[in-house]
Amino acid sequence: MDQIELVRDFNRFYTQRLGVLNDHYLGQRRPLGEARLLFEIGDGAGLRELRSRLGLDSGYLSRLLRSLSGDGLVTVGPHPTDGRVRTAVLTEAGQRERADLEARSRESVAALLDPLTPAQRERLLEAQGQVRRLTRLATVTIEAVPDDAPPARACLQAYAAELDLRFPEGYDPAALIAPGALTEGTFLLAREDGRPVGCGLWQGSGPVAEIRHVWVSPDARGLGLGRRLLAALERDAAGHGITSIRLGTHSVLAEAIALYRAGGYREVQSDDSSPYNQLAFEKRLVL
Amino acid sequence: MDQIELVRDFNRFYTQRLGVLNDHYLGQRRPLGEARLLFEIGDGAGLRELRSRLGLDSGYLSRLLRSLSGDGLVTVGPHPTDGRVRTAVLTEAGQRERADLEARSRESVAALLDPLTPAQRERLLEAQGQVRRLTRLATVTIEAVPDDAPPARACLQAYAAELDLRFPEGYDPAALIAPGALTEGTFLLAREDGRPVGCGLWQGSGPVAEIRHVWVSPDARGLGLGRRLLAALERDAAGHGITSIRLGTHSVLAEAIALYRAGGYREVQSDDSSPYNQLAFEKRLVL
DNA sequence: CACAATCTCTGACCTTAGTCAGAGAACGCC
DNA sequence: GGCGTTCTCTGACTAAGGTCAGAGATTGTG
Incomplete structure (x- = not known):
């Protein structure tokens, strides 16, 4: 296998691993789009900013927010200074949901790390860092x-x-x-x-x-x-x-x-x- | 950042990278499902096997195949020994399409590797291998x-x-x-x-x-x-x-x-x- | 040979994810 | 104050990906 094939092989492998991990922690509670939005809103954010950060169509974002606020997770209010912009804020339930998603994600990663010895974990992090640095450099x-x-x-x-x-x-x-x-x-x-x-x-x-x-x-x-x-x-x-x-x-x-x-x-x-x-x-x- | 957070961060980074790579090479020519199917059929495969390998519903697989054979990429024939099973085979056009997808994928990976020096490529492959081995061990x-x-x-x-x-x-x-x-x-x-x-x-x-x-x-x-x-x-x-x-x-x-x-x-x-x-x-x- | 199991296909249905074209409100600048 | 711009929202639409319940053909087994 040449270098290109090796990289493709790694990418296939890791895609699959990430898929398993995601399926596991998202646990079908939320569609991916809504989950990403919950994360991104954080402590409140203007819709315009959300749109650019997540690369969403304005109509689509509007609909996602309506669905989330229908579930009582988000409230959408006016922007303090610019009346055209609206801001989304997590309700308490929304923050709980977000913390829950976060915890599930952490948990599934923790389960992955668990069988490894401390030295192996170090090596994994080191190798991931190396992959990341070189990939960034290359792009x-x-x-x-x-x-x-x-x-x-x-x-x-x-x-x-x-x-x-x-x-x-x-x-x-x-x-x-x-x-x-x-x-x-x-x-x-x-x-x-x-x-x-x-x-x-x-x-x-x-x-x-x-x-x-x-x-x-x-x-x-x-x-x-x-x-x-x-x-x-x-x-x-x-x-x-x-x-x-x-x-x-x-x-x-x-x-x-x-x-x-x-x-x-x-x-x-x-x-x-x-x-x-x-x-x-x-x-x-x-x- | 603790170890779990570092791993999650790497996973987020790599997911995004892979997304960019995939978007680029798939180039919207084929939906992902059909493209995966083209790869998986290879030199002919029974539908039952395809279903289990790709984890598809039988109805869904049937529809995907109909769409591919509508484009003249695949023919579906009887199984040599078991009359219930049918086998899918790539036509010449299908093989060309598959080779084309393959070439695009290789090309986008080659473009990624291109800016790196030979020593850096070695290090990237080495680190990917390490990540893979440790991830496999952990699972x-x-x-x-x-x-x-x-x-x-x-x-x-x-x-x-x-x-x-x-x-x-x-x-x-x-x-x-x-x-x-x-x-x-x-x-x-x-x-x-x-x-x-x-x-x-x-x-x-x-x-x-x-x-x-x-x-x-x-x-x-x-x-x-x-x-x-x-x-x-x-x-x-x-x-x-x-x-x-x-x-x-x-x-x-x-x-x-x-x-x-x-x-x-x-x-x-x-x-x-x-x-x-x-x-x-x-x-x-x-x- | 009957019967249960296996396999594929079809039709009906669903969610997710997204695009596009406007409408209407608010803003910024002249 | 007028006018173009910005921002959000709505409705209409599309594609992808997938589920479910049977129908119909075929096969293995008692």
Whole structure:
């Protein structure tokens, strides 16, 4: 069996397992749609938000809510500020039902874990974490966007805010590349399910380019995305005739430094004008 | 987050991932039920078998088949020997459709793997394998059954057949415990999804009991089931007042010997009358 | 050979999950 | 204050997935 077949086989296996688990804990008390809605309402939520979170048609949502409120689990009232929006709130019975579903779900998972030894449970969690991290990494898309695209600027703002916290001297957002200033080079944006989770750019016209502003969103760290971004930047630069990359970084950014070293960058004498770049690295691109 | 919550979180994540994958490759060409049926028919299958494999109502299956044969993908003919049963066979168009679905599925998995480096793919497969093995192990049930129950005898037959192949001198099935002979002791049967996948028994009235006939089905090896069975036998025996276990094994059964050693058994002088038991082990049970 | 069991098929019926086209109320902006 | 937009709700409709009760053919068994 090749790799693709092995993954498909695992997916089939796990689909089936999850099906059994779901059947067991849902116990036919509620249709799936209503159960999901009960969870999602939580401590009250606007219908508009519910619709977007669950991806429901407005008519369908309305009907689901009517059914739930018919069972006395939900009340739908007006929104405090916006009269068009309505908000759904769980009644006490609704909260009990929700807690009950939650407990059943926990119980069926607990029953699954029960026969395993503590060491085996650890291994299971570790392996699930690994599957998850690699699957997430694999589904992140990286694409070139203009450096003034709104999601690009959002990433850069987050990058600047983080550096401002981490650098002892703070970070001046004016040091960011100005919108539209990237005429020679590429800005790469990483997205997970459409949401921006990282960025980076290379710039320069000569045979030597500079990589800057490589950033990964905190909730996407540990996946190996920094490495993917760096590799994608190098590939893109190489495709534009760049043969060497230089980059500078701050001495407090230990994980960035480790990333560059692991990526084949060698530390060189810094001649950078930016006060934030205390270290300089260089790498020759091989085609 | 506790362990249960972590597992639930992984399950939610993976459900969603699989949903995206499925939506993508099924591409709305076929309803899920029909697609599954196309796969399952393969090179022809009796309707009765299809029904049990897919867990379908006979009326529903009939209707699905009519729909598929209406599209020219399937022909339904008589069974060669049993006139009540009918068999479904894929037409050429059906085989093309099936191959097409298969190709789409492979393609979407290939697209998932594509962004990963070879080392990351290896790690993903390794982790998926780990999740699968531990999940399988956790869902195996172990229960006491009479030593003459049909699934118990089936396991013992398989055990004897295997030993006969592995022992240079062969194995005489008469050496198996006779049906109904286990009056003092317990026969434990391991099942996965109802299917017997392993067994083992302890027997004896004194403070010292003997564990015999520990066997795990070839397709359930590598899960750690032998270890679970052994632990379950010890627990059951201890519950019946047994304080020490002795057991004998054949010198060619390397993995069994390793299992006993890892389980805390110490090799002792063999005084066994059975010609198959060249090695003897002993363990004091602690309560 | 009779009779019970097995197997497939049909028709009637049901729930879940969803889509679509408006109606009507409320809001935001000019 | 008018007007386009946003939001919810209703009614009409559809597809998928499935259940249930027989009818009719066939088979195994006493």
